[in-house]
Amino acid sequence: GPRLSLSVARSLGPSPSLRRRLSLSLNLNLTMDYHAKSEQVLLFSARGLKNSDTFSKSDPYAVLSLMELGEWKDLGATETLQDTRDPDWVDQVCVTYFFEEEQLLRVQIFDKDESGNDDVLGSAEFSLGHLIGAVGMGLKLPLSPQGELIVRAEEKIETGLHVKVQLQGSKLKNKDGFFGKSDPFLEVTRANEDGSYSVVGRTPVIENNLSPVWPQLVLGAQRVSNGDLMRPLRMQIKDWDSNGSHDDMGHFETSLEELSVPGGSWPVSYNGKTKGSVSILGEPSQFTIPTFCDYLRGGLELNVIVGIDFTASNGDPSRPGTLHHYDPNSDNQYQEAIRSCLTILSEYDYDKHYHVYGFGARVGGGPVQHLFPVGGEELKDGVDGVMEAYQGAFADIALSGPTLLKPLVEFSMNKAKEDRTSGKNAYTILLVVCDGTLTDMGQSINALVEASREPLSVVLVGVGNADFKDMDKLDGDGGMLKSSNGNSAVRDIVQFVPFRDYGGAMAGARLAKAVLAEIPDQVTAYMFAKGISPGHPDPPAFETGDNMAGFGVREPAAPPSYEDSVAFNLPGFGPPIPPDL
Structure with a gap:
């Protein structure tokens, strides 16, 4: 692992800031990379789910968990589909596959309930190695107590390539009889090795129209075809029904390569006969959304602010076993969380000077302060400076x-x-370490919704054994945060991780990896929304020619605005399916 980052740094010449950004951007991915591994993308479907709703079908979503240190750790979840017992989810979950490890996975399927009491519809367990070794890297597993789970894996190919295209239908099959017209939408599926197809995206519904013009699509090559522009795609046309039993209106075969060519047109096949057509409207295009590393190479600096919870619920710092207790022989949870995360983040901060603020304590015998500098107003120098300020803070504060x-x-x-x-x-x-739920949850959500418009991410690490159920609400994985006045966050900026989930060997490294996993997508989501391209990196001291070795500046085509596109693979912008599907 370390040899890889050093050899890349040397190959780029002596430019210090470029060398630091590139070699240490690898560290974010190599924190635990001492063994053979690969990133796998998992896709999920289910058939014959039990129905837990009285007057309609269930609204299922799936949650993937990994058995780790004797406990199930959630890795990700799909979107919720409405009124169906046979869901084909679009959202994909990434898992790191370690060849030499036994990795036990569990998929639980829930029925979404507005009350928050989601019913379990079924569950299945399998090893990741079994899935990877299966024919076509796919498994069909019985769900307990009822139904069947279909799960597929594919090694993830990183690419920022996207295809922008608008499609229109003509004289499509009518499934609503003499007195109505169909409500068509497109379901995008990609071919698998065994000849089956997996759903990777859906368009919005166009109501009462047999010659629909769907909104402009932005098809991410990674999600749609795993980077293969020639991979067969089947575009399934369906007639939307409110009860979830969407009727087949036909299909056509294409690829991202074909969808990139102006004037493309395809006959729609329905029961072996041609019924209508679909064609490209206007000029399609390809463009590349820069990656996180592109922005780092372009000189992006990450500034880190550290926030520390000094409320009394942490316990008396003088008593062993409490969360702020200082032991010269071992770090407490606050120290370990701060040190682990800052060690990674500090590599992207050129001057390594940090703001450190506390909240919830009386300072110097005065009243409670909800925002105060730890160790004085001056910036703290490096990780050691932050740790020294934290340890010295208790001489002048009282937890409150x-x-x-x-x-x-x-x-x-x-x-x-x-x-x-x-x-x-x-x-x-903003890296915040705290021991429990927030007293000002509503006001904090309002502030986070407003902050989603700025170049900011918030990482929350929960220490201790408190019930963090309410803190999970701040993490936008289940949907965008909404303020008290109904405004939604424009992107997901919060990541919450309980410290207790990352004990055992290499706990600090595993915690840092989990905490920082969403930062790259959050950065690129903000830059994309603002139309910001990477800047020019510091030139190396030797001549490299034009774009030699792939390290030159990449000038992508102007990305489309999100407002007039359906984003299939743009991180941080919410589910890629219409909410009424």
Whole structure:
């Protein structure tokens, strides 16, 4: 692992900032990379689910978990589909496959309930090695107590390539009889090795129209075809029905390569006969959305603000076993969380100077303060400086409460806004370590919704054994946050991780990997939304020619606006299916 990052750094010449950004961007991925591994994309379908709703079909979603240290750890979840017992989910979940490890996975399928009491529809367990070794890397497993799970795996091919295209139908099959017209939508499926097809995207519904013009599509090559532009795609046309039993209107075969060529047209096959056609409207195009590493190569600086919970619920720091207790022989959970995450993040911060703020304590015998500098106003020098400030803080503070996060979020948001308005090529990460739920949950959500418009990500690490159920609400994995006045966050900026889920060997490295997993997508989502391309990296001291070895500046075509596109593979912009499907 370390030899890889050093050899890349040397091959790029002596330019210090470029060498640091590239070699240490690899560290984010190599934190635990001492064995053979690969990133696998998992897709899920189910058939014959039990029905838990009285007057309609279930609204299923699937959750993937990994058995780790004797406990199930959630890895990801699909979107929720409405009114169906035979779901084909679009959302994919990535899993790191270690060849030499036995990795036991579990898929649980739930029925989404507005009350929050989601019923379990079924579950199945399997090893990742069994899935990888299966014919076509696919398994059909019985669900307990009823139904069948279909899961497929494919090694992930990283690519930022996207195809922008708009499709229109003509004289499609009518499935609504003499007194109505069909409500068509496109279901995009890709071919698998065994001849089956997996759903990878859906368009919005066009109501009462047999010659529909669907909104412009942005088809991410990674999600749609795993980077293969010639991979066969089957575009299934369906008539939307409110009860979930969408009727077949026919299909046509194509590929991302064909969808990139102007003037493309395909006859629609329905029961072996041609019924209508679908053609390209206007000029399709290909463009590349830059990756996280592209932005780092272009000089993007990550600024880190550290927030520490000093409320009384952490326990008396003088007593062994409490969360802030100092032991010269071992780190407490606050120290381990801060040190592990900052060690990775510090490699992207050029000056390695950090703001460190506390909340929920009385300072110098005064009243409770909900935002105060730890160790003085001056910036802390490096990870060691942050740790020294944390350890020295207890000489001047008394733990108190309540736990209010809003002031720290607003402070960080304003810092990020200052960088944006001044034109600085920077992105801010707020790292907060706290021991329980927030007293100002509603106000904090309001602040986070507002902050989603700025170059900011918020990482929350929960320490101790508190019930963190409410904290999970801040993580946008289940849908965008909404403020009290109904405004939605424009992107997901929050990642919450309980520290207790990452004990055992290499706990700090595993925690850092989990905490920082969403940062690259959050950065690229913000840059895409703002139309920001990577800047020019520092030139190496030797001549490389034009774009030699792939390290030159890439100038992508202008990306489409999200408002007039259906994004199949744009991170941070919510589910890629219409909510009424």
